[in-house]
Amino acid sequence: MTIGLVLISLMMGGIVWWLFRQTINVQPWVAQSVVAQAGADSVPSPQARVALWVFLGVVTSLFALFVSAYAMRLGGFSDWQPLPRPRLLAVNTALLVGASLAMQWTVVAVRRRDSRSVGRGLAASGLLTLGFVAGQLFVWTQLRAAGYFASTSAATAFFYLFTAVHGAHVLGGLVAWVRATTRAWREPDAPGLRLIIELCATYWHYLLAVWLVLYALLVSGELGVAICSSTPL
Amino acid sequence: MTTHVAHDESDFAPPAEVGEVELYHPKSFIGKYVWSQDAKVIAIQYALTAIGIGLVALVFSWLMRLQLGFPHRVAFITPSVYLQLVSMHGMIMVIYLLTALFLGGFGNYLIPLMVGARDMVFPYVNMLSYWLYLLAVILLCASFFVPGGPTGAGWTLYPPQAILDGTPGSHGGIILMLVSLAVFVIGFTMGGLNYVVTVLQARTRGMTMMRLPLTVWGIFMATILALLGFPALFVSALMMLLDLTLGTSFFMPALVDKGHQLAYSGGNPLLFQHLFWFFGHPEVYIVALPAFGIVSDLISTHARKNIFGYRMMVWAILIIGGLSFVVWAHHMYVSGMNPYFGFFFATTTLIIAVPTALKVYNWVLTLWRGNIRLNVPMLFAIAFIFTFVNGGLTGLFLGNVVVDLPLSDTMFVVAHFHMVMGIAPVLVVFGAIYHWYPKITGRMLDERLGKIHFWFTFVGTYAIFYPMHYLGFMGVPRRYYAFGGTNFIPDSAHSLNAAISIAAFVVGAAQMVFLYNLAVSYFRGRPAGGNPWEATTLEWQTPDTPPKHGNFGKELPVVYRWAYDYGVPGVKSDYIPQNVPPAEVPAEAWVGTAQPTGA
Numbered sequence: 158m159t160i161g162l163v164l165i166s167l168m169m170g171g172i173v174w175w176l177f178r179q180t181i182n183v184q185p186w187v188a189q190s191v192v193a194q195a196g197a198d199s200v201p202s203p204q205a206r207v208a209l210w211v212f213l214g215v216v217t218s219l220f221a222l223f224v225s226a227y228a229m230r231l232g233g234f235s236d237w238q239p240l241p242r243p244r245l246l247a248v249n250t251a252l253l254v255g256a257s258l259a260m261q262w263t264v265v266a267v268r269r270r271d272s273r274s275v276g277r278g279l280a281a282s283g284l285l286t287l288g289f290v291a292g293q294l295f296v297w298t299q300l301r302a303a304g305y306f307a308s309t310s311a312a313t314a315f316f317y318l319f320t321a322v323h324g325a326h327v328l329g330g331l332v333a334w335v336r337a338t339t340r341a342w343r344e345p346d347a348p349g350l351r352l353i354i355e356l357c358a359t360y361w362h363y364l365l366a367v368w369l370v371l372y373a374l375l376v377s378g379e380l381g382v383a384i385c386s387s388t389p390l
Numbered sequence: 391m392t393t394h395v396a397h398d399e400s401d402f403a404p405p406a407e408v409g410e411v412e413l414y415h416p417k418s419f420i421g422k423y424v425w426s427q428d429a430k431v432i433a434i435q436y437a438l439t440a441i442g443i444g445l446v447a448l449v450f451s452w453l454m455r456l457q458l459g460f461p462h463r464v465a466f467i468t469p470s471v472y473l474q475l476v477s478m479h480g481m482i483m484v485i486y487l488l489t490a491l492f493l494g495g496f497g498n499y500l501i502p503l504m505v506g507a508r509d510m511v512f513p514y515v516n517m518l519s520y521w522l523y524l525l526a527v528i529l530l531c532a533s534f535f536v537p538g539g540p541t542g543a544g545w546t547l548y549p550p551q552a553i554l555d556g557t558p559g560s561h562g563g564i565i566l567m568l569v570s571l572a573v574f575v576i577g578f579t580m581g582g583l584n585y586v587v588t589v590l591q592a593r594t595r596g597m598t599m600m601r602l603p604l605t606v607w608g609i610f611m612a613t614i615l616a617l618l619g620f621p622a623l624f625v626s627a628l629m630m631l632l633d634l635t636l637g638t639s640f641f642m643p644a645l646v647d648k649g650h651q652l653a654y655s656g657g658n659p660l661l662f663q664h665l666f667w668f669f670g671h672p673e674v675y676i677v678a679l680p681a682f683g684i685v686s687d688l689i690s691t692h693a694r695k696n697i698f699g700y701r702m703m704v705w706a707i708l709i710i711g712g713l714s715f716v717v718w719a720h721h722m723y724v725s726g727m728n729p730y731f732g733f734f735f736a737t738t739t740l741i742i743a744v745p746t747a748l749k750v751y752n753w754v755l756t757l758w759r760g761n762i763r764l765n766v767p768m769l770f771a772i773a774f775i776f777t778f779v780n781g782g783l784t785g786l787f788l789g790n791v792v793v794d795l796p797l798s799d800t801m802f803v804v805a806h807f808h809m810v811m812g813i814a815p816v817l818v819v820f821g822a823i824y825h826w827y828p829k830i831t832g833r834m835l836d837e838r839l840g841k842i843h844f845w846f847t848f849v850g851t852y853a854i855f856y857p858m859h860y861l862g863f864m865g866v867p868r869r870y871y872a873f874g875g876t877n878f879i880p881d882s883a884h885s886l887n888a889a890i891s892i893a894a895f896v897v898g899a900a901q902m903v904f905l906y907n908l909a910v911s912y913f914r915g916r917p918a919g920g921n922p923w924e925a926t927t928l929e930w931q932t933p934d935t936p937p938k939h940g941n942f943g944k945e946l947p948v949v950y951r952w953a954y955d956y957g958v959p960g961v962k963s964d965y966i967p968q969n970v971p972p973a974e975v976p977a978e979a980w981v982g983t984a985q986p987t988g989a
Contacts, residue, residue: 158664158665158668161622161668162715162716165618165715166715166716168618169711169712169715172614172708172712173708173712176599176704176705176708179598179599179600180599180600180701180704180705183598183600183701185598185600185601185700185701185952186696186700186952186954186955187951188950188951188952188955188966188972189596189950189951189972202591204511204512204587204591204592207587207590207591208511208512208583208587211583211586211587211617212579212583214617214618215579215582215583215617215618215621218617218618218619218621218622219621219624219625222621222622222625222665222668223625225665226625226629226640226661226665229658229661229664230640230657230658230661237656306636307632307636307637307638308636308637308638308639308653311638311639311640311656311657314632314636314638314639314640318628318629318632318638
């Protein structure tokens with residue numbers, strides 16, 4: 158639970174810092190005739206972007222707790238039996254990195270108002286992401302064929318749990334991707350398109366970061382804490 | 391600074407908030423009242439659903455008290471049924487009633503109105519949030535009708551017993567419970583995103599964070615706690631569900647059950663307790679912080695005096711919220727965890743008393759020499775202070791490891807948490823309903839019935855939970871169906887139990903007066919007018935009562951002051967609404983030092 162505790166403390170620290178900025182030198186009981194805002198010249202962030210960041214905070218809390226649970230389950234008991242490391246995971250990781258890069262390329266394209274490149278970028282990132290999901294499912298089939306089920310050991314259980322929860326978030330991202338693609342297809346010059354693609358990119362980068370952490374937990378067998386051993390599958 | 395009043399758009403600095411938004415326009419009755427995207431309608435849907443399921447839990451508490459006060463008189467309350475009643479009562483009251491009512495109900499109604507917004511920022515997601523909540527409630531209710539009935543594992547659902555044979559509802563009941571919790575968390579996250587982003591991004595011009603009414607601050611911080619804490623409940627529910635259905639061993643150790651070795655091995659039941667209480671303790675403050683905020687506003691409004699120490703109140707809310715994440719293991723002193731943890735968690739737990747006491751002092755100092763109007767909302771607010779202090783003080787007992795060990799799992803704990811997070815927030819719920827009912831319906835609740843409801847509830851709950859502390863000191867255990875011929879429990883304890891039960895029936899019956907009042911006043915109540923309490927906050931300044939869709943008519947209000955300009959010296963009326971510019975404040979006489987603008 159230490160991991161969760163540290164993370165929550167960091168988040169709360171951020172909130173305290175933000176509130177400190179809101180409250181320092183403010184006298185709320187003073188009425189003002191002219192309504193002026195501190196930092197009024199800064200452009201307000203779109204609501205959807207703030208909402209995405211708040212949501213990413215929630216998802217971070219979720220994954221941090223899963224990882225905490227993993228660390229605690231691992232630390233307390235000596236029955237930990239790693240499973241072989243599926244080689245395909247490296248390929249899947251590469252696909253997800255590719256999807257994230259394609260998203261970033263699409264953001265650059267939409268900022269240049271290059272609608273042809275936007276379409277290509279979206280298609281590429283979508284295909285790469287679908288490839289990642291398919292790859293993860295294939296890893297599951299491989300593991301099942303090799304006789305590693307969720308109930309086999311704690312390590313397999315965490316393997317399936319981590320990949321499933323991450324995969325579910327990727328699938329959720331694909332829903333947003335479908336909406337972005339439809340919008341780009343129907344009205345490539347719509348003013349909201351840039352925002353929705355930027356948000357998609359943020360979400361893709363975030364899920365890539367989460368996956369890299371999970372991947373490290375899954376395969377770093379040399380550290381002796383991993384879910385997978387160094388034996389390849 | 392000049393004191394001219396600007397009505398011209400160009401005079402205002404560009405708002406950090408948003409301007410007009412395209413509103414969703416319902417086309418039919420169903421679109422307006424059923425699949426509604428209006429936060430006010432969603433709020434009422436949330437509130438009615440929560441109160442409905444809360445009444446079920448109230449009946450459960452009657453049945454429990456029937457068994458405890460008058461053992462074995464009712465045939466159908468078997469030991470299994472008793473455990474199921476305990477579990478469902480706790481789960482419903484904490485999550486499906488209080489959390490949903492404070493955040494889904496009051497949050498949805500008050501946030502947009504109080505910050506000067508037309509609606510929540512994502513109305514469609516807000517609507518989904520309610521329907522997922524309703525689905526969660528339906529799943530919960532469905533567990534009453536599956537074979538084996540609902541789970542009887544206690545509201546904490548500790549494994550391994552929660553999913554083993556022998557615990558009531560260990561198959562269908564627990565599955566439905568866990569799925570219902572997961573759905574609730576997803577639904578809540580949708581609503582919670584709305585509340586947070588609306589407070590951050592949709593405030594009207596001039597409504598700085600430090601001009602928000604404390605109600606909004608309380609709900610806002612509680613939502614942040616819930617958004618960070620509920621994932622822990624989700625994680626624990628999901629992993630237990632996998633233990634149950636797929637046979638994983640996250641929480642389940644190697645076990646022998648009825649002579650058979652089960653397939654589980656190596657799981658860690660303590661892990662579940664950590665995860666559960668990582669959510670469970672912030673949950674106390676998810677319920678308490680909105681109550682703190684609302685009670686601050688009730689006291690200030692009805693004492694006609696500004697809130698004492700506004701900034702301190704905001705900081706106290708934040709510090710309580712932050713600390714609530716580092717105290718969870720004080721629920722686990724007897725779990726066999728490392729004793730050094732106990733030392734750490736006892737320290738953090740006792741530190742929480744500091745910001746909480748600050749708030750109590752500030753409420754009392756707000757009342758000090760105020761022009762107190764002792765109407766029903768104010769009665770409930772004052773009753774809250776008493777009850778919260780009582781419940782909080784026993785919390786100081788239980789926060790110490792050495793005191794907790796003998797008192798753990800006794801009726802003392804039951805008395806403590808009912809006082810502090812049951813009765814105290816419910817008193818605020820009642821006060822808030824008496825306070826805002828006139829805005830929601832346009833009619834006043836009956837004052838006389840309200841006072842009857844208040845005195846029976848206030849005195850009655852003390853009659854229930856005060857003696858329960860003594861039962862705890864005697865060592866009467868909680869969760870027990872019957873006490874048999876236990877030597878250390880004297881006869882007097884049994885008669886005390888009977889008295890508590892009678893008090894519980896009376897308090898329960900008094901709630902029917904409240905429901906009657908709600909129903910009858912809707913049709914026959916005295917018309918309230920726009921601002922019956924002469925309050926300053928924006929929801930009382932709407933052009934229509936009840937507010938129409940879009941809340942504020944053609945133009946959003948502009949805010950010039952904080953929410954607590956009551957009894958400002960040198961001003962004719964004893965309150966100045968937040969949207970009144972300084973130049974338009976009618977002055978009694980020019981008093982140099984008491985210039986209302988302060989600019």
